[in-house]
Amino acid sequence: MTTKTKQLMYGTHAAGEAAIQAGCTCYFGYPITPQNELPEYMSRRLPEVGGIFIQAESELASINMVLGASVAGARAMTSSSSPGISLKQEGISFMAGMELPAVIVNIMRGGPGLGNIAPAQSDYFQATRGGGHGDYRTPVLAPASVQELADLTFLAFDLADQYRNPVLILGDGMLGQLMEPVVIPVRKKNEALPEKDYILTGAKDRPARLVKSLILDVKEMEDHNWKLHRKYQRIEQNETRWESYRMEDAEMAVIAYGTAARIARGAINRLRKEDENVRIGLIRPITLWPFPAKALRDAVKKTGDFFVFELSAGQMVEDVRLALEGRGKIHFYGRPGGVVPTPAELARSMARHYYQSKRSRKK
Amino acid sequence: MKKVYSRPKSLRNVSMHYCPGCGHSIIHRLIAELLDEMNLQDQAICVPPAGCAVLAYNYIDIDMVEAPHGRATAVATGVKRVRPDNLVFSYQGDGDLAAIGTAEALHAANRGEHITVIFVNNAVYGMTGGQMAPTSLIGQKTTTSPHGRTVANEGPPIRVCELMAQLGGPSYLERVSVSSPAGVRKTKAAIKKAFEYQIKKSGFSLVEILSPCPTNWKMDAMASCAWIDEVMAKEFPLGVIKEVQC
Structure with a gap:
């Protein structure tokens, strides 16, 4: 070798x-x-x-x-x-x-x-x-x-x-x-x-x-x-380790780790390609414990909108809530039981949430 | 005047917590004497069990690592594979080895790990207060078999040496007892032989020691020793159960 x-x-x-x-x-x-x-x-x-x-x-x-x-x-x-x-x-x-x-x-x-x-x-x-x-x-x-x-x-x-x-x-x-x-x-x-x-x-x-x-x-x-x-x-x-992806201009931060983060990247790129006004980024925890709570608290200063995606019924989302301490709006999308959605599927759910939030932000 | 009896160097100069008449203190001493006589104190690594003898590390002055309940032979396997030139032995009770740790013990034996197991059989769970053990005798009353163990409900006692003798891995299996001065001497000889098997890298060795637990048997020390000889040794026959020439 x-x-x-x-x-x-x-x-x-x-x-x-x-x-x-x-x-x-x-x-x-x-x-x-x-x-x-x-x-x-x-x-x-x-x-x-x-x-x-x-x-x-x-x-x-x-x-x-x-x-x-x-x-x-x-x-x-x-x-x-x-x-x-x-x-x-x-x-x-x-x-x-x-x-x-x-x-x-x-x-x-x-x-x-x-x-x-x-x-x-x-x-x-x-x-x-x-x-x-x-x-x-x-x-x-x-x-x-x-x-x-x-x-x-x-x-x-x-x-x-x-x-x-x-x-x-x-x-x-x-x-x-x-x-x-x-x-x-x-x-x-x-x-x-x-x-x-x-x-x-x-x-x-x-x-x-x-x-x-x-x-x-x-x-x-x-x-x-x-x-x-x-x-x-x-x-x-x-x-504590994490990676930020396309967060510079993000109005919404997707939080996902591991394979789910790979799918989320695909979905983000897809949506940004379809509509150049889309501002979605990704914060990917690399260490789950210690959880990168500070990265989320820093992000909430710029964007109040979080989309948590996990291949579970919702576990890391609790750490996101703990990190944000009531700040920001958290939306969860989970697929438990071994289901792995495609980037296209995830993009649909992400887009729905993003555009709804955007409308309410404008009001 | 010539000094003929003293505390072994490998035994710490502290009083033991064991109950009066308990066999652990005798067995600890035998191990310490052998570590001195065989010059092994600075090479030995012991894995004590969960149970009364977990505190063996307070008494025997050698390197020790605790194991979760029943896992001593798995821990000893890990230690011995990394340190093949050290003397590695586990010290386990009947609940530890023959109930919760049966799989680990049988598989370490079957792999022929070059480790030694000191297996103390006193037919009860001692530290937790005298519950039924896998080696409790038919009819024996314990805190969890208040009307006596039955074949119908709990099955017969497990004979560990005979069970292991069916496997290809073990090289030396002997059952002894510390119920009499002669038994104590035989026990020392058996442990010595088991250590020698390990030193020669001749495979897995185990010494099963029938040992009194007067507190949980609700007997005095003399009656406990008599019970081992007259009752326990009938179910668990003494002697060499398996020996492969090394």
């Missing part, structure tokens, strides 16, 4: 190759559609670079193998799709409590329950609110192209090590199975990362180490929670 050159790759394969280039030496997973191409890729590639691949007996086992590999000092990852990610929440909560790095890829599918295997964005709440039990957060990265999936996979390992925290990559069945040209990033040593002074290697010439999440004393447990909270505040401060 040569890097630096542009090649045509599946999203899942690009994520796998980027992980390997980022120094990931351990992958543990369990089959579930639509992300099987990632474990398949890793089963082939990791042995070539001296890494470890295990197809585990369950999602529970695979996330806990990640925990073990992480505490032993390796860069480790797992991936799954929605029902499997639910099972991994136990391990993610433990790793958040123990402050262990890990990268978890969720190629979302329609739910709830077994749902279907079509692309969806219905795990937003689960991903951005911690997901498992306890008071914790995990950074959530939401790529919208195969290139960005590769780039963010690369970034995810650095963020995980920097903050000693699990990091989620939230894609969907469309992104995972899409083939696009991609340049896989090449790793340079990141000197800014803290030394792993917590890992277990055997207590040779040093006191024994203990990595745990059990803290029976409530005062100590409260202190630990506040310590985690301060870390999450640092992440909010430093790691």
Whole structure:
């Protein structure tokens, strides 16, 4: 596998190759559609670079193998799709409590329950609110192209090590199975990362180490929670990412992430082409947690009109409301259950809302 | 005068929280003695369970990582694959290993992971207050089988060593008990052998230890030991269950 050159790759394969280039030496997973191409890729590639691949007996086992590999000092990852990610929440909560790095890829599918295997964005709440039990957060990265999936996979390992925290990559069945040209990033040593002074290697010439999440004393447990909270505040401060598209003159801002943002771009371009007076732009959150609330608060100074589009019945829209704190007018268009509307379909709904708002603005 | 008995170096100089007559303190000590004798203290990594023995890290002075309930062998797999030259062992109770963690335990065994499992079978959930365990005996009264376990309602107790012996992966499976001085000596020998299997990278090893829980059995220490010998050992026969020459 040569890097630096542009090649045509599946999203899942690009994520796998980027992980390997980022120094990931351990992958543990369990089959579930639509992300099987990632474990398949890793089963082939990791042995070539001296890494470890295990197809585990369950999602529970695979996330806990990640925990073990992480505490032993390796860069480790797992991936799954929605029902499997639910099972991994136990391990993610433990790793958040123990402050262990890990990268978890969720190629979302329609739910709830077994749902279907079509692309969806219905795990937003689960991903951005911690997901498992306890008071914790995990950074959530939401790529919208195969290139960005590769780039963010690369970034995810650095963020995980920097903050000693699990990091989620939230894609969907469309992104995972899409083939696009991609340049896989090449790793340079990141000197800014803290030394792993917590890992277990055997207590040779040093006191024994203990990595745990059990803290029976409530005062100590409260202190630990506040310590985690301060870390999450640092992440909010430093790691919030988003992209603005055609927002310079926008009277209406579409808010969408991942595959939905790709569709929204198409719809915006379509409407702007049809009518040169159309002023619609896009704010695309790249990190879902931390949510780019500031970008929205800045936008509301120029445009009071927001159109939130998700492949769900409405989850991120709650963060938009929280960010705007009552300001602006928010319209929601959602397609849950694995339905992926075309840019033309979305454009119709967008146009209806845009022109209605425009009329009321003129009055 | 010659000193013939002292605290092992690998055992911290603190008092244990275990109830009087509990087997965990004996088993902890045996592990610590072996870590000293085999010179393994600075190589060992232990994965303690959810349960009374989660606090093993307060007593055994080695690197440790907690696992979610039942997942110790999955965590140990991750650690051992990354650090193949360390001694990696899990320490698990019957609920942890034979109920919630059955899948992880059987599959780690079947993969022949080069890890050791110290499996403490006391036929109850100890820490949570004496509920029925997968290894509780037929007729045994617990807080969740108040009229005694029945085959009709809960099924018979699970014999972990015999179950694992059907798999290709395990190399060494032995059942022992800490109900008598002779049993304690055999237990130490079994753990030593299991560690040796791991050091030689000869596959998965597990030592099942029948261990008293006087508090939840509502017996005194002597009666608990007698119950292990007279009742428990009939359901869970002692001895080497599987041994593949390493």
